[in-house]
Amino acid sequence: MNEQTIYREQYVASGAESIEIPAEAYDLFGGADINSLELDEGFRLLGQGIGQGLGGYFKQAALPAVSALMVVLLCGMAETMFPERERTMKVLPLVGTLAITAAVCGDLFALVGSGRSAVETLSTFSKSLLATLAATGAAVGAPGGASARYLAAIVFSDALITVIDRVLIPALMAYVLVCVADAAIGGDTLGGLAKFLKTAVVTVLTLIITGFTIYLTVSGIVAGGADALTIKATKTVISNTVPVVGGAIADASETVIASTRLVKNTTGVVGILALAAIAVGSFLRLGVRYLVLKTVGAVSPLAGGGRLGKLIENLAGAFGILLGMIAASALMALIAVVAMISL
Amino acid sequence: MDTVIKVAAAGLLAAVAALVLKKDNPAGAFLIALAAGVVIVGAAMGFISPIADFLRSLADAAGVAPEHFSALYKALAISIVSYVAAESCKDAGEKAVGGYIELAGGAAALYVSLPLMSDVFSLLRSFLR
Amino acid sequence: MEFLGSWVIGITAAALILSAVLALAPEGSAKRVVRLAGGACVLLAVFLPIAGLDADDFLPAAYAAPDEYAETMGELERTNYELQKTIIEQRISSYIQAKADALGISAAPTVSFGERDGVPFPTAVVLDCSGGESAADELRGYVEQELGIDCAARTEKELTP
Numbered sequence: 001m002n003e004q005t006i007y008r009e010q011y012v013a014s015g016a017e018s019i020e021i022p023a024e025a026y027d028l029f030g031g032a033d034i035n036s037l038e039l040d041e042g043f044r045l046l047g048q049g050i051g052q053g054l055g056g057y058f059k060q061a062a063l064p065a066v067s068a069l070m071v072v073l074l075c076g077m078a079e080t081m082f083p084e085r086e087r088t089m090k091v092l093p094l095v096g097t098l099a100i101t102a103a104v105c106g107d108l109f110a111l112v113g114s115g116r117s118a119v120e121t122l123s124t125f126s127k128s129l130l131a132t133l134a135a136t137g138a139a140v141g142a143p144g145g146a147s148a149r150y151l152a153a154i155v156f157s158d159a160l161i162t163v164i165d166r167v168l169i170p171a172l173m174a175y176v177l178v179c180v181a182d183a184a185i186g187g188d189t190l191g192g193l194a195k196f197l198k199t200a201v202v203t204v205l206t207l208i209i210t211g212f213t214i215y216l217t218v219s220g221i222v223a224g225g226a227d228a229l230t231i232k233a234t235k236t237v238i239s240n241t242v243p244v245v246g247g248a249i250a251d252a253s254e255t256v257i258a259s260t261r262l263v264k265n266t267t268g269v270v271g272i273l274a275l276a277a278i279a280v281g282s283f284l285r286l287g288v289r290y291l292v293l294k295t296v297g298a299v300s301p302l303a304g305g306g307r308l309g310k311l312i313e314n315l316a317g318a319f320g321i322l323l324g325m326i327a328a329s330a331l332m333a334l335i336a337v338v339a340m341i342s343l
Numbered sequence: 344m345d346t347v348i349k350v351a352a353a354g355l356l357a358a359v360a361a362l363v364l365k366k367d368n369p370a371g372a373f374l375i376a377l378a379a380g381v382v383i384v385g386a387a388m389g390f391i392s393p394i395a396d397f398l399r400s401l402a403d404a405a406g407v408a409p410e411h412f413s414a415l416y417k418a419l420a421i422s423i424v425s426y427v428a429a430e431s432c433k434d435a436g437e438k439a440v441g442g443y444i445e446l447a448g449g450a451a452a453l454y455v456s457l458p459l460m461s462d463v464f465s466l467l468r469s470f471l472r
Numbered sequence: 473m474e475f476l477g478s479w480v481i482g483i484t485a486a487a488l489i490l491s492a493v494l495a496l497a498p499e500g501s502a503k504r505v506v507r508l509a510g511g512a513c514v515l516l517a518v519f520l521p522i523a524g525l526d527a528d529d530f531l532p533a534a535y536a537a538p539d540e541y542a543e544t545m546g547e548l549e550r551t552n553y554e555l556q557k558t559i560i561e562q563r564i565s566s567y568i569q570a571k572a573d574a575l576g577i578s579a580a581p582t583v584s585f586g587e588r589d590g591v592p593f594p595t596a597v598v599l600d601c602s603g604g605e606s607a608a609d610e611l612r613g614y615v616e617q618e619l620g621i622d623c624a625a626r627t628e629k630e631l632t633p
Contacts, residue, residue, distance in 0.1 A: 001558050013551035015544040135545040139552055143545075150541055237591045242620040244567055245594060252559035253591070256552050398489055405485040405517040406478070412489065415509045419493050422502030429500065449501035456509040463512045466519055
């Protein structure tokens with residue numbers, strides 16, 4: 001029975017073989033097989049993939065941003081050309097607002113959909129990954145800790161998705177509505193409400209992540225105490241036996257545990273790389289849009305559109321909120337995986 | 344609504360009466376002012392009953408034992424009583440006495456809140472066991 | 473989840489009570505004490521529910537370890553157990569073989585296992601020997617003494633009908 005056979009059998013039994021790595025994870029690795037990568041090599045390839053894909057992301061972000069800028073320019077020109085036409089002047093900001101909303105929000109809503117599915121992909125993938133990591137973690141002698149961490153990850157991951165679905169995405173929609181209404185009405189009446197919504201979303205996400213980390217740590221410590229006892233049992237059996245047999249048992253136990261640990265670490269590395277790839281794709285898409293729109297919004301006053309510029313900046317903020325949601329779920333998955341690997 | 348109007352009317356009457364009496368009978372003026380204060384605050388307490396019911400239902404929702412909140416209400420009562428007394432004294436020209444009453448009121452309120460503080464402290468300590 | 477709901481309601485209620493009481497308290501040093509006491513009440517509302525929690529409240533019984541994990545863990549445990557048995561058998565076999573070689577016979581050991589404290593433990597060995605009964609007997613005695621395992625030796629004569 002050589003090491004490779006042992007590894008292979010454990011690889012299958014722990015479910016590592018049946019973990020489905022989502023398609024998105026492969027995109028950024030330039031065709032390399034994630035399963036065979038080392039951690040630093042994986043990140044290097046990921047960085048390369050990002051660099052190559054960055055141009056594409058900017059192109060995607062350009063369309064709505066440029067459209068918005070054009071609206072601002074047109075409105076600015078109309079203002080300069082027809083200052084005396086009062087009725088037109090009153091309607092102009094409203095028209096501009098609607099035009100910008102049309103230009104940007106279609107893109108935003110599409111990204112909300114893909115962001116939501118990214119969160120769900122992260123959750124499903126991390127659950128199956130964690131199942132294997134927990135099983136191997138339990139097998140190397142920390143069943144209580146593995147079980148506690150696994151359950152924590154599952155519960156909080158589900159809670160996060162529920163909160164995102166029921167609270168945060170509606171809050172995001174409300175935020176967009178409030179910003180648009182604020183721009184249409186003028187003045188700064190609804191500005192405070194918009195700011196509150198944004199802060200509320202960020203606070204909720206932060207609280208969930210913090211709560212998760214604290215709970216993970218506490219439950220891990222509590223469960224870990226019981227684990228120390230299991231290892232003692234094997235040692236007692238070994239020490240109470242004749243040297244040859246005892247040596248054989250000890251040898252077998254060590255080999256098996258070392259191999260299990262190898263399976264755990266390899267699976268963990270693949271998992272981290274895959275999680276990073278899934279998350280990074282979404283980050284970049286959203287992050288680039290955020291930057292581009294923020295820039296357009298900052299530049300708008302120069303083109304004569306102060307109020308419209310503020311609207312564009314606020315809509316950029318909406319992308320930022322979405323980014324925060326995905327970041328939170330990616331972070332949670334990553335924390336859980338790292339906690340499991342370090343068992 | 345009625346009560347507020349009555350209170351305002353009573354207060355104004357007492358103020359006028361005290362003003363009239365001040366020159367000849369300052370002690371009497373002081374007593375009228377004090378009496379008015381007691382009556383007005385007493386009338387305000389008439390609002391207290393429904394407020395107290397509401398606060399009690401809130402306290403149930405908070406899941407905190409009623410004794411803790413009663414300490415809070417006692418402190419509130421002490422603050423009101425000491426305020427009325429201290430302001431009356433200051434009105435009568437005895438600022439120093441008013442100050443002492445305020446000091447005593449603060450100390451009494453603190454004394455009443457002591458069980459509350461020690462409960463919080465022991466609760467936090469129990470987390471560190 | 474209901475715990476979170478009632479906890480948030482509790483904190484809100486305590487905060488409301490504090491604001492109401494503060495609104496009633498007139499200015500003065502006593503008001504500061506009232507603020508202090510009210511803050512203490514809010515603290516209690518925050519921490520008392522937490523103190524009353526058990527681990528059970530966090531992971532309600534209905535949320536037993538999801539099937540996937542229990543199944544995977546069971547399978548991995550079984551696989552590891554079997555792997556350990558195989559390795560132990562190999563080690564013991566090679567030890568016996570070495571001794572058999574020294575005695576000038578060949579032996580094919582079969583190890584049967586029991587369990588001690590969750591660890592696979594060799595309980596009996598059957599030797600299929602060829603090359604002399606006395607040597608086989610010596611080997612058998614050696615195994616029983618050195619390894620502390622019951623041993624039975626079968627020689628060719630017994631095997632062939």
